[in-house]
Amino acid sequence: MARTNAVNYTGVNQFPRADAATDLFKKEDVQVLALAVDNHDHSSGKGLPLPAGAIPNGTITSAMIADGTIVAADIQDGAITSAKILDGTIATADHADASVTNAKLGTDTARLNLLTNGGFEIWQRGNGPFTAHTAYTADRWFILLGSGGSALSVSRDAANIPSGGRYAAALTHTLGGSAALYMQNAEVGKAAFSRTYSFSIMVLAAAANAIRPWIANGASGKVYGAYHTGNNTFQTLTASSAISGGFPGPNLDMGVELAASGTFYVSNAMLVMGSVAADYAPLHPADDLARCLRYYEGHFGTGYPTILGVATAASQNIGYGVGFAAQKAVVPTITKVGTWVATNCGQPSAGSASGSGYQLYVASSGAGQVQSQPNSPSNGVTAESNP
Amino acid sequence: MSVRPVAFNPDGSIETVFDEMGHSGTIPAADIQWSLNTDGSPNHSFIILNCPDGCGASSTHPVGGGAAPAEVQQMFVEKTRRDGCACGACQANDTSALPESHVRLNVNRMDGPGRWVEASA
Numbered sequence: 001m002a003r004t005n006a007v008n009y010t011g012v013n014q015f016p017r018a019d020a021a022t023d024l025f026k027k028e029d030v031q032v033l034a035l036a037v038d039n040h041d042h043s044s045g046k047g048l049p050l051p052a053g054a055i056p057n058g059t060i061t062s063a064m065i066a067d068g069t070i071v072a073a074d075i076q077d078g079a080i081t082s083a084k085i086l087d088g089t090i091a092t093a094d095h096a097d098a099s100v101t102n103a104k105l106g107t108d109t110a111r112l113n114l115l116t117n118g119g120f121e122i123w124q125r126g127n128g129p130f131t132a133h134t135a136y137t138a139d140r141w142f143i144l145l146g147s148g149g150s151a152l153s154v155s156r157d158a159a160n161i162p163s164g165g166r167y168a169a170a171l172t173h174t175l176g177g178s179a180a181l182y183m184q185n186a187e188v189g190k191a192a193f194s195r196t197y198s199f200s201i202m203v204l205a206a207a208a209n210a211i212r213p214w215i216a217n218g219a220s221g222k223v224y225g226a227y228h229t230g231n232n233t234f235q236t237l238t239a240s241s242a243i244s245g246g247f248p249g250p251n252l253d254m255g256v257e258l259a260a261s262g263t264f265y266v267s268n269a270m271l272v273m274g275s276v277a278a279d280y281a282p283l284h285p286a287d288d289l290a291r292c293l294r295y296y297e298g299h300f301g302t303g304y305p306t307i308l309g310v311a312t313a314a315s316q317n318i319g320y321g322v323g324f325a326a327q328k329a330v331v332p333t334i335t336k337v338g339t340w341v342a343t344n345c346g347q348p349s350a351g352s353a354s355g356s357g358y359q360l361y362v363a364s365s366g367a368g369q370v371q372s373q374p375n376s377p378s379n380g381v382t383a384e385s386n387p
Numbered sequence: 388m389s390v391r392p393v394a395f396n397p398d399g400s401i402e403t404v405f406d407e408m409g410h411s412g413t414i415p416a417a418d419i420q421w422s423l424n425t426d427g428s429p430n431h432s433f434i435i436l437n438c439p440d441g442c443g444a445s446s447t448h449p450v451g452g453g454a455a456p457a458e459v460q461q462m463f464v465e466k467t468r469r470d471g472c473a474c475g476a477c478q479a480n481d482t483s484a485l486p487e488s489h490v491r492l493n494v495n496r497m498d499g500p501g502r503w504v505e506a507s508a
Contacts, residue, residue: 125388125406125407126407130406132393132404132406132411133393134393134455134458135388135404135406136388136406136454315427317423317425317426317427319425330449330451330452330453330497330498330502331449331451331453331497331498332449332453332454333389333391333446333447333448333449333453333454333455333459334446334447334453335389335390335444335445335446335447336443336444336445336446336447337407337443337444338442338443338444339442339443340443347443347445349422349435349445349447350422350433350435350445350447351422351423351424351425351430351433351447352422352424352430352432352433352447353433353447353449358447359425361423361425379443382389382407384388384389384453384454385453385454386452386453386454386455386456387456387502
């Protein structure tokens with residue numbers, strides 16, 4: 001055999017190695033070996049590199065890692081949890097553009113309300129009580145009675161209201177053979193198809209499992225939310241629905257189901273796109289009213305509208321065109337309310353209407369001036385358009 | 388709301404309600420009248436109902452349905468079957484599908500496709 005040099009040590013540390021009994025032994029060999037051992041640090045030329053298995057698990061501490069040396073590739077994908085991120089440190093720039101989805105929104109993120117009169121602030125038809133099946137109450141909110149003795153009386157209420165509002169709807173319900181509904185049929189247009197909507201409404205109930213929210217689910221029926229717990233405070237109840245195929249039209253139904261007799265109060269309803277319901281966000285009053293006028297408009301007041309003209313004989317029709325403040329959703333029903341003053345004519349009636357206005361006319365009783373108008377603030381004309 | 392039909396009787400009369408006033412009552416078939424154009428001719432697109440309570444209210448309902456689509460459209464179908472159409476397209480006591488088709492056509496003309504909801508007549 002022959003003397004060889006160590007392969008894992010170089011330079012002054014490379015000691016010779018004799019591996020046979022007959023090899024020449026030199027004291028310098030030991031001296032070089034001692035130097036190599038003294039310099040041994042696993043760096044290049046000073047011994048074997050340190051393998052991972054030579055380091056016991058859990059022994060490398062933060063102090064052993066130079067600051068600023070951990071790079072992204074050193075971190076396993078999906079390994080950093082929320083607990084590792086200091087609260088309040090994620091900045092807008094940390095989010096990729098268009099990456100925050102609806103499901104990540106909080107309920108207090110203000111969003112566009114698709115309902116009309118979601119706050120129950122507008123009662124153009126009066127304060128009630130309204131009791132008939134399919135009767136409208138607060139603007140756009142109507143009654144659907146259940147079967148067999150079901151009864152529901154709806155009135156405007158200013159006493160039992162959520163904070164910040166003026167009115168709620170008081171629902172006094174008698175359970176019949178099936179639950180009554182109090183609901184809105186919202187125009188949402190083509191957007192309804194294959195979209196997810198969330199409905200929320202504030203409800204006060206004194207009994208548990210008596211009232212719950214629901215939203216239509218296309219052709220397959222309704223999706224219900226949780227019942228009010230009956231603690232006699234306002235709770236925000238929610239229901240969400242992914243509209244399925246076969247949805248019959250551009251309107252979407254939602255409301256509350258009354259599953260027990262009692263008196264309930266509802267207000268502050270929201271309908272938003274997406275799977276997360278939204279806390280109530282009121283519209284500007286002008287916008288709130290403008291939406292309502294699309295469906296119902298009243299022209300009331302002493303002397304307005306006035307039909308005035310001159311006939312040359314009896315049975316001549318004298319008409320008067322009246323424009324709406326807001327274009328109607330569909331051609332409306334025109335109702336002349338009350339008995340009007342009528343001079344040299346009969347009572348007026350609406351001959352025709354369109355989405356933008358209507359025509360009132362009277363038939364003359366004889367030659368001469370013809371005039372008719374309401375003579376009290378409670379008389380006038382209403383236009384009602386329910387798509 | 389309006390003076391609106393809520394139920395239909397075999398003799399052609401209708402049960403009505405006027406929600407705002409809390410009025411209700413029966414309107415005989417003979418009192419379910421087309422509205423009149425200013426020249427005095429009947430208009431098959433509108434029907435006038437006077438409140439049976441006698442309060443003076445009268446509602447002019449469009450064939451599209453206006454305030455109460457299902458019930459008003461049914462009222463137009465039943466009147467057209469019974470009395471014929473004001474335009475002459477249907478004759479009185481026509482039990483064929485023609486009156487309903489004619490009313491449906493007028494609904495589509497007035498409010499567009501998708502407005503037709505009447506299905507019980």
